[in-house]
Amino acid sequence: MNLKELSTLLGLSQTTVSRALNGYPEVNEETRRRVALAAEKHNYRPNTRAKGLATGRAMAIGHVIPMSTKHEMVNPIFGDFIAGAGETYSRNGYDMVLTVVEDVNEAQAYRNIRSRHTVDGVVVHGPKMKDSRIALLHEIGLPFVVHGRASGIAQDYSWLDVNNKSAFLRSTNFLLDLGHKRIGLINGLEGMDFAYRRRAGYEEALKARGIAPDPSIMRSEEMTEIFGYRSAREMLAADEPPTAFLASSMICALGVRRAIEERGLRMGRDISVVTHDDALSYLQNGSDVPIFTATRSSVRDAGRRLAEILIERINNPDGPLIHELLEAELMVGQSTGPAPREAQ
Amino acid sequence: MNLKELSTLLGLSQTTVSRALNGYPEVNEETRRRVALAAEKHNYRPNTRAKGLATGRAMAIGHVIPMSTKHEMVNPIFGDFIAGAGETYSRNGYDMVLTVVEDVNEAQAYRNIRSRHTVDGVVVHGPKMKDSRIALLHEIGLPFVVHGRASGIAQDYSWLDVNNKSAFLRSTNFLLDLGHKRIGLINGLEGMDFAYRRRAGYEEALKARGIAPDPSIMRSEEMTEIFGYRSAREMLAADEPPTAFLASSMICALGVRRAIEERGLRMGRDISVVTHDDALSYLQNGSDVPIFTATRSSVRDAGRRLAEILIERINNPDGPLIHELLEAELMVGQSTGPAPREAQ
DNA sequence: AATCATTTTCAAAGCGCTTTGGATGCCGGG
DNA sequence: CCCGGCATCCAAAGCGCTTTGAAAATGATT
Numbered sequence: 001m002n003l004k005e006l007s008t009l010l011g012l013s014q015t016t017v018s019r020a021l022n023g024y025p026e027v028n029e030e031t032r033r034r035v036a037l038a039a040e041k042h043n044y045r046p047n048t049r050a051k052g053l054a055t056g057r058a059m060a061i062g063h064v065i066p067m068s069t070k071h072e073m074v075n076p077i078f079g080d081f082i083a084g085a086g087e088t089y090s091r092n093g094y095d096m097v098l099t100v101v102e103d104v105n106e107a108q109a110y111r112n113i114r115s116r117h118t119v120d121g122v123v124v125h126g127p128k129m130k131d132s133r134i135a136l137l138h139e140i141g142l143p144f145v146v147h148g149r150a151s152g153i154a155q156d157y158s159w160l161d162v163n164n165k166s167a168f169l170r171s172t173n174f175l176l177d178l179g180h181k182r183i184g185l186i187n188g189l190e191g192m193d194f195a196y197r198r199r200a201g202y203e204e205a206l207k208a209r210g211i212a213p214d215p216s217i218m219r220s221e222e223m224t225e226i227f228g229y230r231s232a233r234e235m236l237a238a239d240e241p242p243t244a245f246l247a248s249s250m251i252c253a254l255g256v257r258r259a260i261e262e263r264g265l266r267m268g269r270d271i272s273v274v275t276h277d278d279a280l281s282y283l284q285n286g287s288d289v290p291i292f293t294a295t296r297s298s299v300r301d302a303g304r305r306l307a308e309i310l311i312e313r314i315n316n317p318d319g320p321l322i323h324e325l326l327e328a329e330l331m332v333g334q335s336t337g338p339a340p341r342e343a344q
Numbered sequence: 345m346n347l348k349e350l351s352t353l354l355g356l357s358q359t360t361v362s363r364a365l366n367g368y369p370e371v372n373e374e375t376r377r378r379v380a381l382a383a384e385k386h387n388y389r390p391n392t393r394a395k396g397l398a399t400g401r402a403m404a405i406g407h408v409i410p411m412s413t414k415h416e417m418v419n420p421i422f423g424d425f426i427a428g429a430g431e432t433y434s435r436n437g438y439d440m441v442l443t444v445v446e447d448v449n450e451a452q453a454y455r456n457i458r459s460r461h462t463v464d465g466v467v468v469h470g471p472k473m474k475d476s477r478i479a480l481l482h483e484i485g486l487p488f489v490v491h492g493r494a495s496g497i498a499q500d501y502s503w504l505d506v507n508n509k510s511a512f513l514r515s516t517n518f519l520l521d522l523g524h525k526r527i528g529l530i531n532g533l534e535g536m537d538f539a540y541r542r543r544a545g546y547e548e549a550l551k552a553r554g555i556a557p558d559p560s561i562m563r564s565e566e567m568t569e570i571f572g573y574r575s576a577r578e579m580l581a582a583d584e585p586p587t588a589f590l591a592s593s594m595i596c597a598l599g600v601r602r603a604i605e606e607r608g609l610r611m612g613r614d615i616s617v618v619t620h621d622d623a624l625s626y627l628q629n630g631s632d633v634p635i636f637t638a639t640r641s642s643v644r645d646a647g648r649r650l651a652e653i654l655i656e657r658i659n660n661p662d663g664p665l666i667h668e669l670l671e672a673e674l675m676v677g678q679s680t681g682p683a684p685r686e687a688q
Numbered sequence: 689a690a691t692c693a694t695t696t697t698c699a700a701a702g703c704g705c706t707t708t709g710g711a712t713g714c715c716g717g718g
Numbered sequence: 719c720c721c722g723g724c725a726t727c728c729a730a731a732g733c734g735c736t737t738t739g740a741a742a743a744t745g746a747t748t
Contacts, residue, residue: 001459002734013698018736028696045459049396050734053703058393060441067427073625074423074644083411083418086444095462096442097404100430115345115389117704118439224626225598251626254569254598258635261605281417282568282595291602300418346704357728362706372726394704397733461734 001042010038021046048095052117060095061085061310062119064110066103066126071189073222075126076251077278077299081147084303085123092311094120107136114140121314123147123306127193143317145310147302150193158313160306160324164194164276167295167328168201168246171274174293174330175244176209179339180272182217184235184242186228186252190220195248198276202246217242228255236263236271243339244272250283253292257335272336276328290333297328345386354382365390392439396461404439405429405654406463408454410447410470415533417566419470420595421622421643425491428647429467436655438464451480458484465658467491467650471537487661489654491646494537502657504650504668508538508620511639511672512545512590515618518637518674519588520553523683524616528561528579528586530572530596539564542592542620561586572599580607580615587683588616594627597636601679616680620672634677641672 007017012035020027020035038044052058063082065074082096089096097119101109110133113119121143124133131150134157146159175183185202188195199220203213216238219231228247235242236259247253253275260267267273277285277294279301285292309322351361356379364371364379371379382388396402407426409418426440433440441463445453454477457463465487468477475494478501490503519527529546532539543564547557560582563575572591579586580603591597597619604611611617621629621638623645629636653666 003736004734014735015699015737016697019697022736026696031696043455043459045456046736047397047734048460048462049393049402050703051736052393053391053397053705054734054736056703065427065430067431074427076420076423076624076626078423078426079418079420082422082442083409083444086409086442087411090444096444098426098430098440098442100427100434100440111387112389115387116392118392222626224628226628226631258601280420282420282566284568284570287570347706348704358705359707359729360727363727366706370726375726390706391704394733395706397735398704398706400733 001044002047003044006038006042006044009042010035058095058118058120059093060097060119061089061307061314062113062122063096063098063125064106064113064122065098065100066106067100068103071222073224076223076249076283077280078125080278080280080298080300081125081303083281084298084300084305085307086303088304088307088311094307094311106133110136110142111140114142121145121310123310128191129193129196131193143310143313145306145313145322147306148194149197151196156321158309158322160302160309160322160326162194162297162302162326162328164197165201165204167276167297167330168198169205170201170330171246171276171293171295172202172205174332175246175272175274175336176205176211178244178272178336180242180244181211181339182214182240182242182244184217184232184245185219186231186245186247186256187218187220188223188248195220198248223249223252225251225255225258228252229259230255232256232259233262236260236265242271244274244336247273247275250275250277250280250285250292250294253294253335268335268337270340272339274336277331285331286333290331291335293331293333293336295328295330297326302326345388346391347388350382350386350388353386354379402439402462402464403437404441404463405433405651405658406457406466407440407442407469408450408457408466409442409444410450411444412447415566417568420567420593420627421624422469424622424624424642424644425469425647427625428642428644428649429651430647432648432651432655438651438655450477454480454486455484458486465489465654467654472535473537473540475537487654487657489650489657489666491650492538493541495540500665502653502666504646504653504666504670506538506641506646506670506672508541509545509548511620511641511674512542513549514545514674515590515620515637515639516546516549518676519590519616519618519680520549520555522588522616522680524586524588525555525683526558526561526584526586526588528576528589529563530575530589530591530600531562531564532567532592534564539592546590567593567596569595569599569602572596573603574599576600576603577606580604580609586615588618588680591617591619594619594621594624594629594636594638597638597679612679612681614684616683618680621675629675630677634675635679637675637677637680639672639674641670646670 003014007014020032124146127146127148127150130152134153137144149159149161221227245256260271274293277296279298347358351358364376468490471490471492471494474496478497481488493503493505561579565571589600604615618637621640623642
């Protein structure tokens with residue numbers, strides 16, 4: 001069923017039917033009702049492509065997912081973020097189109113998207129420091145919002161981010177207050193902007209107490225369980241083992257816990273752990289009392305909100321840029337306790 | 345830059361330029377080269393919507409993600425599956441469009457997709473037993489492939505699935521051979537077809553050795569870490585605790601391990617664990633020696649292959665239906681060992 | 689009754705592409 | 719010299735929608 005068929009069926013012109021369905025005022029309410037009823041009855045929906053051609057709007061938003069050949073990982077937060085964003089999209093009549101692309105071709109992918117007019121805007125995931133995508137998107141004039149921020153970019157842009165620095169500063173202080181002096185940092189991949197900010201928060205807290213950050217207990221990698229495990233194991237086996245760890249994700253933290261328990265130590269008593277928690281739906285941090293003491297910030301909420309921001313920007317590209325900084329909440333769980341006496 | 349502009353720029357008709365770019369034979373090779381060069385230079389890409397309108401093909405494939413209000417979980421395998429499928433799509437010039445929809449509106453979502461002509465086909469995720477989506481998709485005539493299978497459906501359809509029954513039958517036998525007689529099952533949500541098949545494999549293996557399945561050590565829920573933890577904890581605290589567990593996912597298995605260790609027991613010595621492993625990129629099962637003994641089957645590979653199947657079906661809708669059953673490999677890791685003497 | 693304003697409807701153009709059904713020019717064979 | 723055949727190219731229609739500009743119908747006003 002298409003417009004033409006529907007309109008001849010109703011004995012009306014395509015114009016009138018189109019207007020009736022799109023809520024234009026210049027159509028009799030009685031007629032509108034008739035049209036709406038018939039459309040419902042025949043399950044008529046305008047053809048996306050035709051509508052898009054006519055209006056110049058795709059009513060779709062793009063997400064480019066770079067697939068590195070080196071770093072094979074699919075970000076575990078991806079699913080929850082998408083779920084949140086998708087909710088907003090649905091509510092606003094937008095489709096979501098994903099493009100998986102080898103990271104070396106990422107720039108070309110954005111250009112393609114632009115010239116093929118497949119989407120009205122894009123979400124930039126996982127910004128690196130001095131991320132080149134931002135300049136590119138400005139250049140080709142594709143509306144976008146960044147999930148996170150990119151340090152060292154001259155031009156301004158819209159973003160939504162968790163206050164990573166503050167979160168890690170607070171976690172570090174929390175551990176310092178408990179008497180821990182050697183705190184291992186198990187961070188995300190160097191070069192990722194969020195990892196940089198987290199380290200900055202960690203170092204700032206240490207320095208404020210006169211402790212010099214020790215590179216031998218700071219690691220940076222893709223945040224897998226294995227990485228958390230290995231890092232913690234190595235640090236614990238070293239001469240001056242940390243009495244606490246700061247992990248960048250729950251997945252990492254699970255690995256850290258494994259290393260701790262493998263060594264016959266007890267988390268929360270012998271070794272403290274604080275992690276960042278993205279509130280992934282399949283990886284809840286306990287039910288009543290959190291397992292891990294954690295800085296918590298729902299990535300699904302972030303997706304929801306970021307999608308709203310992007311839609312706002314698409315509707316009003318010359319409107320003000322939007323910046324939103326979410327504070328993570330520090331939730332005390334069972335994984336932290338005072339530093340053991342002998343280590344103090 | 346659009347076709348019209350490009351063609352006047354070249355002093356050619358739109359027809360010729362279009363044909364040159366699309367590889368039709370009736371155009372001089374010299375001309376074709378000129379056209380290709382100019383297109384490259386001006387970064388010309390045909391407008392997706394216009395092309396779609398003209399050809400009747402969307403060159404896009406849909407994934408409908410139902411968001412339950414009850415079960416809030418985003419399936420953790422989702423990211424990896426999408427990454428695999430997306431790879432195939434990119435290679436074949438397809439876009440991937442996701443629709444997040446409240447599960448109660450799922451049927452309507454498929455009808456919408458169909459009548460709006462947004463995609464050429466869809467992937468059906470997480471089939472339940474007697475899944476109603478299959479009949480629906482047949483009815484509205486939208487090409488599709490199911491990731492998994494649905495028992496109790498009259499009509500045939502294309503699918504790609506892991507042999508869940510065989511996998512769990514083999515795991516169970518493996519544990520039985522090690523002398524375990526009480527094996528707890530920590531399964532996915534009842535009603536999901538894969539969970540049904542896994543249980544069938546488990547029960548068949550037990551019965552073959554004259555052991556009656558005991559409902560008190562069989563659980564069924566969404567496969568979260570918490571669920572694995574709680575289930576294992578409860579079973580371990582009961583009168584006749586299991587000496588081994590069979591878990592339906594790595595995430596669950598992590599919870600099981602936590603429960604075991606919390607009780608002061610050692611996994612692989614006191615309690616054995618076998619899990620199914622979807623080979624998620626951020627949750628590798630160890631590096632050299634697997635942590636968990638596991639039935640392993642890469643969900644990313646599944647995505648890749650399933651996308652190929654769907655594209656085949658789209659190109660040849662009247663071709664034969666395709667069924668592919670992947671066997672999981674049983675990899676022995678550190679989480680299993682002979683049943684403790686006293687329990688034998 | 690005539691005029692004007694307002695409401696309601698419509699025909700047709702246009703969005704950017706593909707594709708049909710020629711046109712054009714060139715060549716060799718009769 | 720003419721004609722058929724082939725290689726190239728083109729004009730125009732059509733995909734299904736929105737939107738412009740105008741016409742028709744209605745109601746209000748004088």
